[in-house]
Amino acid sequence: MLFLIEYDRSRGEIVTFRGFGGEESRSAEQARLEMELDLNRRGVEREVVLLEAENEEALRRTHRRYFEDLAQLVS
């Protein structure tokens, strides 16, 4: 699966999160580009990243920084 994440670094929080099926890679890449264009035009600083994982649980295990706060990271 593919996951498109819009992440606010200064708040350490996900703003938007969207999943795509493995066969939808072109749609996912297009969605990433459109999101980046929109944020850039509005002058909003966000990290936009497209990640691939077997499922959301696997993604949450290997990219905890996006999903957890500091205390959760070491719990």
Next chain:
Amino acid sequence: MELSKTQIDRLGGRLRKGNITDSDLRLLDEYRRSFTAAYGIVAGGIRRRLELEPTGRPAKSTTSIAEKLRRESIRLSQIQDIAGCRLIVSDTAEQNRIVASLVELFPDNTVVNRRQTPSHGYRAIHVIAKVEQKGVEIQIRTTLQQLWAELSEKLSDLIDPAIKYGGGDGATKRFLTSASKVVARQEATEVILLEAQNAASGLGSDSALTHQTIEAIISGERHVVSSREEMIQMLHMLIEDAARLKQKE
């Protein structure tokens, strides 16, 4: 039509300066998509041949690319981690085994051993596999290396982006350095433990084990547990300190 190296590096120059336009974003997107096939080969190869499940980032984010260009005297065409994936393993012995398998699977490779040469406390092993003229970075991290890296990144997000690259305030830097040393000690203990276990298995039966070997195994196992606990305690202190720093802002 494929972008020329000149076009790519000119784009990198504009990204470094900031004020990114729509056409720059579209061009960067095109460049990043040129890694998709190579990424698919690498991630697919890991799944099929090694039966492992990597988590991948088919393309580095614009923010991270622009930051890297500003931080380092590097051209866009030289960035080696445009596409990459990550494998989390239990310990250094498994890390070594997987690195050896990856090197065999992707013969055109570069191994960056950040256990031997840590980068601002960051420890891991990266294998950069070159397929179809494109580099794909495979990060192999133990669970403790991963915990350290996630924490360092989160602190960089919340407090100061420089933290991840050895900057930031003194207290956070000292804590991350100390935590990284605990991880290194844990790794050294794992090596001793593995050697003792190998020696023990070579001796055949329990009765043949020398007192010294048994002691080495017990002591090694204790060290593995205690250094993990030490690291967790240290990280809790770091979090309290980070919360204090955030309140001051």
